[in-house]
Amino acid sequence: MENNRLDYLRQKVLQLPFSPGVYIMKDKSGEIIYIGKAKALKNRVSSYFRSIDKHTEKVYRMVMHVHDFDYIVTDSEFEALVLECSLIKRHCPKYNILLKDDKGYHYIRIETGEFGKIQWVKQKLSDGADYLGPYTSSYAVRNAVEEANKVFMLPTCSRRFPQDIGKGRPCLNFHIKQCIAPCRGRITPAQYEEIKEEAIRFLKKGSQSTVTQLTAQMNEAAEALDFEKAARYRDRIRSIQKITQHQKVINSKLKEQDVIAVAQNGKKACIVLFKFREGRLVDKKDFMIGEIESLESARSAFLSRYYMNESDIPRQIMIDGEYEDAELILQYIREKAGRKVYITVPQRGEQHKLTEMAKTNAAEMLSLGSARTGKELSALDELARLLGLKEPPAYIEAYDISNIGSSVIVSGMVVFEDARPLKSNYRKFNIKSLSQPDDYSAMRETIQRRIARYLDENDHDAAFSRLPDLILLDGGKGHVSTILPVIQQSGLSIPVYGMVKDDKHRTRAIAVDGGEIAINSHRRAFTLVSQIQDEVHRYTFAYSSKKHTKSSLESSLTQIEGIGPARAKALLKQFKTLKAIREADVAALQEAPSISKTAAEAVYRHYHEEDDQ
Missing domain, CATH: 1.10.150.20 (5' to 3' exonuclease, C-terminal subdomain)
Known part of the structure; x- marks a missing residue:
C-alpha cells in the first residue's frame, strides 16, 4: 500500500506550531479517520510521516489512508484533551479506540405452563412467556439466573417437559444435586410450580428476603411433623447461604469503585471493568479494543473515552498499571464527576487481587478468539510486568549448556511461542571453540552463532529468521553479564535474563545483570519459567547423552x-x-x-x- 500524498503531508507539517492542540486526520473522501491531541502539534504530527515502516500495523494503515489533516490550537494540554474527547464522541473515527462492550438490554425469561424454565435472554419476544427486565447488565442477569437455577435445582438442559419425561436417564446435574430432574417423573407439576415461584421470588426480592420466608416455611413444616418438606426448605436455605458466601469472595471493602485491567495477546487487546457498588460486584464490562501502541496509551485512552460518557463515576478507580498523561486524565475525570476522584495502581492487598482478577478475565476474553488459554496469556502478561517489558513476550528463546567431560560440549535452544513449546524451531549446537568445559564461553559462542545466522541474508532457516522477544539463559547473573555485551555489539535489542535454580534443581529466581528477581510469589509466571527451564534442560541433556553414546560406540569400532x-x-x-x-x-x-x-x-x-x- 502506498500513499502518494506523503510529500505533501510532510511539507504541511512544517507549518505547524509547537503549541498544544488537536489534530484531525482525513481520508480522500474527507471523512475523519483519526483524532489525537498533542503537547506540541508539530512534533506529534510529524512523527506519523517519519520512519513509517516502524509504525505498528494499525498506525501504518491509518497513515496510508491519510489524504489531509486539520488542527486546532488550544491554550493548554488539558484543553486539548477535553476537545479531543468531545470530537471523538461526535465523529467516532475508525482508527480511534472504540469502546463497544456486550451491553444491550437483557431479560429474565420465565416459561409459563407445566415445568417452565427460567433463562436469561437478549430479546423480549411475544411468545407467551413472562419476562423480568429490561436490565442493562448482562453480567448481573446471567449471574442471577444461574444462582436461582442452582439454588432451587431447576433444570437447565435442552429437554422439554412433560413430553420428555421418562425418555432418558437423568443427566449429571441430578447426580451432583444441582437438578430436581423432572425427567424421572417423580415430581408433580404443582410441586415444580411451587419451587419455581420461590426462585422467582429470589430473583425479585433477593437472598435475604427469600431466606426469611423459607425459614418460616421450614419451621411451619417441622411443627406439622412434615420433616421431609422441612429438610427440603433447609437445603434451599443452605444453598442460598453458600451462594452468598461465594459472592463475598469478590466483594470489596470499598463501597464504590471501578476496577480496570488490560490484557494483550500479540496485536489484540481487551479491557475489563468491574463495577462495585455497595461493596458488591454488580457489573462486568468487556471491551475488545484491537491493536494498541502500548499498554500505557491504551489505559489512558480508555479512561478518557469511558468516563467521557459515564454518569456513574465512583470516588475510587483501581487500574492495573501506569497510564499516559496521568495528571490530565485525573483532572478530566474529576471535572466530569464534579468532585474528587482517585485513580490508584494497587501494588498489594485486596485491591491488587481485584485488578489481577480483572486482568485474568481480560485474558480469558482474548483467549476465546485464539488457540491459547487465558492462563497462558496471563502468564506472559505477568512475566512482562515482572521483568519490566513493554509488552508480553510472545516469542521466547531459552538456552542451556551440557558437558560430559571434555569430549562432549553442546548447547540447546528451545522456543516457546505464546507460552507453548514450538518444537519445530528447537535447535542444537556443537561447541567448536572449546577443548575444556567452560559454560560462559560455550554460551557466548552459542549466542554469537545464533545472531550470525539471523544476520546472514542467505540463511533461510525459519528458527533463525525471527528475533525473540526475550532470551532466557539457564544460569545466573554471570551468564547474563556474559551475554549482554554480545547482544549489544550486534546492534540488536533483546532482553536477556537468567533462570536460577535452587539446591534441588528447581526454579528459584530470575537473574538480571547484577542481581535477582524473586519469582515464587508470581504463580503463573513462575510456572511458565519453570516449564521453560525444565524443557531446555531436558532437550540439551538428551542431545549431549546421545552424542556421548554415539562417541563411545565410534570409539569401540x-x-x-x-x-x-x-x-x-x-x-x-x-x-x-x-x-x-x-x-x-x-x-x-x-x-x-x-x-x-x-x-x-x-x-x-x-x-x-x-x-x-
Missing part, C-alpha cells in the same frame, strides 16, 4: 583393524546400533559408504571371533 573414525561413523549411520552391525553379514556391511570388502571382513571377523570365544 575404531579398535577394529582398518576402521577409523570416518568408517565408524559410516557404519553407525547405516546400522544405527552395534547389535545391528554385529548381526550383519559381510555383504550387508559392504553396503555402508566407504566400507571395502577387506574392512567388512575385518568387522565380521571381529564380532564372530568374539562369539566363538
